[in-house]
Amino acid sequence: MAEKAVFRKRQENSCRQAFFVAGFPSQKIAFLPAGTDQEIVDTFANAFAEIKARPDFAEISAKRLGKYPMYTGADAKAASGNAITVNAEAKGFVVDWLKDQFGVELK
Secondary structure, three states: OHHHHHHHHHHHHHHHHHHHHHHOHHHOOOOOOOOOOHHHHHHHHHHHHHHHHOOOHHHHHHHHOOOOOOOOHHHHHHHHHHHHOOOHHHHHHHHHHHHHHHOOOOO
C-alpha cells in the first residue's frame, strides 16, 4: 500500500510540473512566422537579448508579467518544448483524476 501512495505522489508531482511549466512562464512567448528570413529572426533575437540584459529588466518585468525567467535562443526553444510536452505519467494521472473526481472518461 505504501508503494502505491509513493507512486501516486510521484505522478502528482510529475503532473504539476508538466502542467505548471505550460501554464506560467512559457505562456508569454514571441513567435515569428515559419519561413521568416534569418536576418529578421536574428534582429528579434538580438532585441530580446538586449532587453533581457537591461539592469532594470527584472524589476520592470516582475511588475507587468510576474517573476518569471526570460528565455532567448536555445533556452527559449527548450522552454517551449517543455511547455507543450506532457509525459505519459502526467497524462495518466490527469486521466485517472478526471475519472475519480468527476466521472469523466477520456477516450
